[in-house]
Amino acid sequence: MNAQIAAILTMDGVATGAIYVLMALGFVLIFSVTRIVFVPFGDIAAFTALTLAALESRQFPGTVGLVAVLAVAATAMELFAILRARSFARIPRALFFYLVLPLLPAGVMGFVSGATLNAPLRIIVTVALILPIAPLLDRIVFRPIADASVLLLLIVSVALHFALSGMGLIFFGPEGVRTQSLTDFSVTAAGVPISGESILIVVAAAIFCLLLFLFFEFTIQGKALQATAMNRTGARLMGIRPAHAGTVAFLLGSAMAAISGVLIAPVNTIFYDSGFIIGLKAFVGAIIGGLVSFPLTAAGSLFVGVLESFAAFESSPFKEVTVFSLLIPVLLWRSYTLLQPEEDGEE
């Protein structure tokens, strides 16, 4: 390996790492607010890529079916809860938020799927279609067990991933997709070609990280999320509803997943089940950040991307093994630096 190859690998790695950064931040965001390790995060990113590809080839995306199934299930659960509580006045609101709003983009899709859309429009429609998925899953799967232990939530989360990837197969089929490049611009710096795609990924990731930071630091909604993450009871006493904060976190997470899906679609071939592995790699980054620190998470994810890129060059079949084995020294380091909160009380 010479310096030029190393530079190319690093560039590649940074681009992949930037996508992991987005996903890892989504993990940390959802975990800190809701205590849920949202394993299906990667699946949502993969579904985004598949939706985008379907729109490109002017097919009807399976996402519509998926969102419809989820929206109907969530609405049914919400209505059931409302009927049991006999607070009928909440019915219109529930119908609007759980049925109409999530299905709105899907309805639009019914009109546009045959038409040729330009790239930005495709992306906007795709993201709008994907956005409701995580909040709906939250309502259906996690809300009923919001009081459960982190471990139980994690088990449910992993089971949910398998349910989703099964649904992915039904709604999207087994074929892998790769979307058109977002740009064919490219520059050469110091003899190293840098693709516009990579630059776009890094810039987009940076912008969304910045937006997330601004949201958290300068909006009341962001402060409410922070408060919930730090102390749920305290936040509740201040009039912040943890369930609502959870929905916002999932919505943001959905957005981050959608964006990372859009960014990864042109550079990787994505199958219905690719999300899991991608998500797990991002997760390694999140663990480097101890599931709490945003800056460390970002650094960790970039590192994972670069490591993966070099590992793929050295020994392609073992690149996954290398990345996941990295977790072991990381965890070892973490086990001596992270303060373990006492988990009291038996479940």
Added chain:
Amino acid sequence: MSRLQTRMATAVAVTALAAAPAFLGVFSITLLNYIGIYALVALGLVLMTGIGGMVSFGQASFVGIAAYATAWTSALMGYSPWLGLLLALVMTGLVAAVIGAVTLRLGGHFLSLSTIAWGLAIYFSFGNIDGLGNYNGIASIPPISIGSHSLADSADIYYLIWGALIAAMLGTHNLLNSRVGRAIRALRGGNALVESLGINAFQVRLVTFVAAALMAAVAGWLYAHMTRFISPTPFDVHVSIDYLMMALVGGSSHLLGAVVGAALVTLMKNYIQDLLPLLAPNTSGRLEIVVFSVLFILFLQRARDGIVPYVARWLPPPRQEFPGKAEPLPRRRQPAKGTPLLKVDAAVRRFGGLVAVNEVSFELRAGEILGLIGPNGAGKSTMFNLITGALRPSGGKIVFAGRDITRAAPRHIARAGIARTFQHVKLRPRMSLLDNVLLGLYPRTSAGYVASALRLDRAEERRARHEAIKQLERVGLGARPFELAGNLPLGNQRILEIARALAADPILLLLDEPAAGLRRREKLALAELLRSLRAEGLTILLVEHDMDFVMNLVDRIVVMDFGCKIGEGAPQTVRNDPRVQEAYLGGVA
């Protein structure tokens, strides 16, 4: 259920299992074989997840390591499958020990997440190592043979599988009702208590984790020689989820849950595989995983405890045997009365900018009761935590019985003879009073894991139970030793903590607000108990807010306020000290 009934039920079950091949067809026996193998893996998960509180998403990869180890030994190298078993156990045990050593210090979900990662890493390794047949797997694995008898038939290996399962269940059952088993059961709910009892929580976790992996290894060995062909697929992460599902559906707090869960999930899978194509013809197996995951999620939402605990609720409770007489355990020699025992020298503890304990010095002499008092926030509990090692001092020195314990770990301090109770009661609410007290006896007994699983610990166990019941009786809780600790009112839970501390046969007893939540009469009884302990030579340091209680009991008092020591002396002297009065009552008018 009486012991006779339990034995009869077991005998009927074993007979039915033994007779099964005579009545059932090959298909049913094969199904039973799978159930037995899965149950063995699920049993490990019940031990580590349901009882020890560690969730593993990687159990299938342990099964895989063992299966590949034995396939390599027997199919590729041509040695006996029994040598394969040896290699399988050694390899799995080693991998589990290494993985455990790095991950088990971490909190619950970190551990679990890392199990996904290493589960995947191991799975990918199987498919990519050339010598192991890549993704094509290894075929023509020879059957196990005992002597000259080959266990190629499913009805033959059936006995080996179920024999192994029953042996594992018996061993686990014995283990759980032993000294180390109680430590495993105490793991859930945090390290602070476990370590304060002189138990090395990390080591207990590690052994539990490796034990679960070894059960998976035996299952993997049986699997390889039963199916005679292996590929990476059955060792993937989603299979690990199936194992977890078995343990949870069956009831992960109960050993039988493993078998019930394995049977139910296997049969249901079988049924759904037959049914789904009829309901949805064009999905060709795609729906299966969705239906299964959704069922699992619904199950976790609605009935987290699983089937066995649900059924067990309707059965008569197991009858417990009251501990009988036994030779008492050896006791520590208490130091001579009046000799210096504990010396706290200018101890400091800072939390960020806050100085919770500021250069506090005092001395404790053997055989006295010292009261540590002060208004709320004075730093008394922090002082306690410094002495017991729960917190490290930022400065100063603490010497106990001539030994510097300033930076010692809580379990070493506990073993040196300091026993404590907690301000916020730390008990294991789902363990009985007796078991909670027996936890305190851990450092005084020595039975290990293997001895306990084989029931070689009974003599020592009898002595320990006798000692535990003696301590329960002493504090006045001897009437119902099999009651769950969580059912006691808070005041009595504090008393139970004292019994547990006494069971450790300490030299120094640290009591953090022992009288809180007690009624007047109970307080008088407690004071009486502490006086009698002092008469036996025990040294006691107590934090208490009830001034009547303190003034009538203790020999000397140390007063703290805002992290500093402001007074020391006999109760009467301290009561008249103007600085103490100011701290408690505000400025003296």
